[in-house]
Amino acid sequence: MGIDDAFDAFQRTVNEDIDKTRLARERRDLFKTALRSEPDVLEAFGSGSLSRSTQLKPIHDVDIIAIYDPDEHPEWGSEGPSAEDALEHIRGQVNRLLSQSSGTHDNVVRHTLLRNHAVKCFLDDPDDPDAFTVDVMAALRQEDGTLLIPEQLNTRWVPADPEYLIGKVADHQRAWPHFRPLVRVLKQWRHTVPVEGRIKSLVMEVLALNCMPKSGNRSEGLKTFFTAAAVRVNEGVRDPADLCGEIQPDLDHEGLSAAFAEAAEIAERACTAAAEGDTDQALRLWQEIFGEDFPAPAAPAKAPALITAPALITPRPIKDAPQG
Structure with missing residues (x-):
């Protein structure tokens, strides 16, 4: 695949x-x-x-x-x-x-x-x-x-101004057709993140609006997002129309930033593996980020360690020695 x-x-x-x-x-x-x-x-x-x-x-x-x-x-x-x-x-x-x-x-x-x-x-x-x-x-x-x-x-x-966000999302989608589908992916991913408290759906959507690219493939787009969001979330996630302030004041910014940074590191390795032609390893790395629903081949079984017989020890020759 x-x-x-x-x-x-x-x-x-x-x-x-x-x-x-x-x-x-x-x-x-x-x-x-x-x-x-x-x-x-x-x-x-x-x-x-x-x-x-x-x-x-x-x-x-x-x-x-x-x-x-x-x-x-x-x-x-x-x-x-x-x-x-x-x-x-x-x-x-x-x-x-x-x-x-x-x-x-x-x-x-x-x-x-x-x-x-x-x-x-x-x-x-x-x-x-x-x-x-x-x-x-x-x-x-x-x-x-x-x-x-x-x-x-x-x-x-x-x-x-809810219509402002509707328009901004539509603009991003017109520029990059992967945008809306990947917003849904990220909203699903947030449920697996080990942070204190919940993460509002709108937090992920606004971060995606600010940190997703407008060109490229999905792998590179997600890598870009995770890398940028790890920094951006620490600034607070605000209403894009700049009318209602921070969307979730009780958000665990530090925990979410760490989760973004970890995902960015794995995404970087996945993109590198794909560029080197190791598609199977790239898929396994994306599965590490998104869970078992992301299809990937099983990791190759490790070859069993070879058990070798111990080397024969040649007995030392016995020599008579003077005892006096």
Whole structure:
């Protein structure tokens, strides 16, 4: 198996099934269509990893942003109860439009729950740990195109620009068609990294945006990424639109940097082995980074050590010696 074939096979283990991805998009689009029918909704569009095509399987949720008419809600956008009021307004609209019992548009939502920034809408049993949800966020569009979104816990509205990241990912993908697939690979890899606490999916995506090349093959691209990310992560991983600050302040920067450095060293050896024509060894090294799902031949068995008979020892001649 060649290097490209191995990466193709590994990618298939990372990617979500196309039918499940299509179903997630259909559910998202159902909410978009329903919300757009409301007189106070100016826009409704998808956000999150599914909209950027960087989603990792399994897909348990999708994100939607509904842009509301500020003239219809003049009290929104200021500190105080309006953040929670906006979320309650969404919940009322979703239940009226899409509740399983009495929705006027469709009957899919079994339960709704207010979160900090969005309303989580359960399409499956809420007690099911794998229940599929649609997270709907309210927003007000500002003159510069950015958004104000509610933050219920802090009773305020905060700036955000999810469309900026969607555009940057699309630009990188147009320049280098391996980008989105490898973002999914790296999101999967993060689950194997020995760091304290979890690593947010978005951390890996933004690091990939900053550290991935825009040309070359996958092997060289990953080597470049791991090498650059080992340094870059120590600077903190910030919102690419520079509106929301650091994405994960509690990230184990030192541990993740060490994991990147180790992967960079192994990737360097893998690229060297491939350049020298030792494809099997290159595959084994990539498997060392990505785990058993990455296809590679078994290491050659070591030849058993030869057991030889001990050398014959010639007895020393005995000579008579004077004893006096």
